[in-house]
Amino acid sequence: MRITIGEFLISRLKQIGVTEIIGVPGDFNLNFLEQVNEAEGIRFIGTCNELNAAYAADGYARSRGVAALLTTYGVGELSALNGIAGAAAEHVPLVSLAGAPPLYATEDRYDLHHTMADGNFRNMLDSIGQFTATAVRLTPMNAVVEIDRALHTCLREKRPVHLQLPSDISHLCVEAPDTDFDLTLPGSDPERLESAASRVLELFDAAQRPVILADLDADRHGFVPALQAFAEKTGTPYAHLNSGKGVLDEHHPLFLGTYNGAGSAPAVKAAIEQADFLITTTPRFIEANSGGFTHALPETTLDFGDQHVSIGKEHFIGITVLELLDLLLERVPAGNSQVAAAPAASISEPWEVQAGAELTQERLWPRLARFLREDDVVIAEAGTSSIGLGPHPLPTGTRYINSGIWGSIGFTLPATLGSQLAEPGRRHILFIGDGSFQMTAQELSTILRQNLKPIIVLLNNRGYTIERLILGMDAEYNDIQNWSFSQLPRIFHPDTSMRSHQARTEGELEEALADIEESEDGAFLELHLDPKDAPAGLKTFGPMTADFDFGPRGPRNP
Structure with a gap:
């Protein structure tokens, strides 16, 4: 069929599940935006800046499975690059689109605005290409092939891809296939699939202490339903890294807890490190999820990658792992593990409110955990919020959004916007600190403009608590200007x-939570806390980070 390049791109985005394109308009993408406005079943959501748009697209993709980001050449692309890099680090499939200068100007090396004025039009692609699975400039000759190639790469590799769309080609007609985009993954090599299944079942049958250790790739590649079913059918206990929190059901009796190397609970550490068959999902150990690189996985470890299975030094390639998981689930016999799982986690124990007591981190997080419901979307900012919430089990069916690897503060407010655009029917609860909020605060206005209704819990502790615990407890560089945060919804x-709402005491917190429970209007809850107070995990993490960052001659050990 004959179709314009812009219309073909829009049709493909719709076919992979995108109904919102998130971004910022600019002169080089306005013609494409006109085509978006004319299309049915898709719309543009404008944000306050490109970095926030990238964060929002990341949140959208985590809830929808893929997202589309739109910026303009140079200034827009580079402004979004931190968010694109975060999606790459967190293995999030994101289609980044950028309106680019006209193709004739690019080919004739014009000196233009939003460039270095040196005729170089490769530098943006080269920069962004470092953080994407592919980065390409579209032309009338390559558009159909490259659009489909980029989308397949994005969905298969679970990485961002980047397409530059020159401003003078969006309305040009090309020949394009009249079939829908094929979302299916390539099938496995039959012999490799059968050999892998036989080997896995052989080792699993011989194991006395099998355990599953999940990380975020289990979610990204769609392994979770099969892994949960495998654990329940065989009675295999499981744990996660803190970067994989919420991936598997934390309220199930088979759930052990969080593995964090030497920082793990003794029972969790023993179960993982003494397992005679450990099943993993390509864990990536950084200092924050490995107890300072003290992790020690057993020799007999099976790793499910996206397109391969490794068992020690045995490697099975040419496999679509989802097919393998289905085959294993079908063939594995039911049974009961001999590894003692932890008692089912509970947050329903009686809670006695100390009405006049000031809020403390120690008592705050158990209470907030009790506020969560099944099927909530919970977003926790890196630092105090994620560390404070980390030890507490999430209700069954919770989607948990956190930047555990990239850790760029300010990510979660725009991510809440994107996730709620993707799943408007689910209750969204954001936990964010005041310092992080100030990074991307403008996007509260977009949340309100789109009539979204999240519950935003802001921890006002007058600055960067996580930094205070690392270095500079009383240093001015860890302070921020105190805003009237709870007034911002009506200002925007x-x-x-x-x-x-605001709360300084446990009694005020109870009143606020009761009102929020009764309302469907969304809420902004500002909690006032001592700047030097911190969750127990952060009190350990801070000194450990200081030792790692600064060494024995650092400022903590002059």
Whole structure:
């Protein structure tokens, strides 16, 4: 069929599940935006800046499975690059689109705005290409092939891809296939699939202490339903890294807890490190999820990658792992593990409110964990929020969004915007610190403009608590300007229905939570905490990080 390049791109985005394109308009992408406006079943969501747009697209992709980001050449692309890099680090499939200068100007090396004015039009692709699975400039000759190649790469590799769309080609017609985009993964090599299944079942049958250790790739590649079913059918206990929190059901009796190397609970550490068959999902150990690189996995470890299986030094390639998991689930006999799992986690124990007591980190997080419901989307900012919430089990069916690897603060407010655009029917609860909030605060206005209704819990502790615990407890560089945070919803949107609350004591917190439970209007809850107070995990993490960063001659050990 004959179709314009812009219309073909839009049709492909719709076919992979994108109904919102998130970004910022600019002169080189306005013609494409006109085509988006004319299309049915897809719309543009404008954000306050490109970095926030990239964060929002990341959150959208985590809930929808893929997202589309739109920026303009140079200034827009580079402004979004931190968010694109974060999606790459966190293995999030994101289609980044950038309106680019006209093709004739690119080919004739014009000196243009948004460039270095030196005729170089490769530098943006080269920069962004370092953080994407592919980065390409579209032309009328390559557009159909490259669009499909980029989308297949994005969905298969679970990485961002980047397409530059020159401003003078979006309305040009090309020949394109009239079939829908094929979302299926290539099938496995039959012999390799059968050999892998036989070997896995052989080792699993011989194991006395099998355990599953999940990380975020289990979610990204769609392994979770099969892994959960495998654990339940065989009675195999499981744990996760903190970068994989919420991947498997934390309220199931088979759940052991969080593995964090030497920082693990003794029972979890023993179960993982003494397992005679450990099943993993390509864990990536950084200092923050390995107890400072003290992890020690057993020799007999099976790793499910996206397109391969490794068992020690045995490697099975040419496999679509989803097919293998289905085959294993079908063939593995039911049984009961001999590894003692932890008692089913509970947050329903009686809670006695100390009405006049000031809020403390120690008592705050158990109470907030009790506020969560099944099927919530919980977003926790890197630092105090993720560390404070980390030890507490999430209700069954919770989607947990966190930047455990990249850790760019400010990510979670725009990510909440994107996730709620992708799944508007689910309750979204964001936990964010005041310092992180100030990084991307503008996107609260977009949340309100889109009539979204998240519950935003802001921890006002007058600065960067995580940094204080690393170095500079009383240093001015860890302070921030104190805003009237709870007034911001009405400042950004005077007619908003979002309710604002403040709490300094446990009694005030209870009143606020009760009001939030009864309302469907969304809420902004500002909690006032001592700047020097911190969750127990952060009190350990801070000194450990200081020792790692600064060494024995550092400022903590002059």
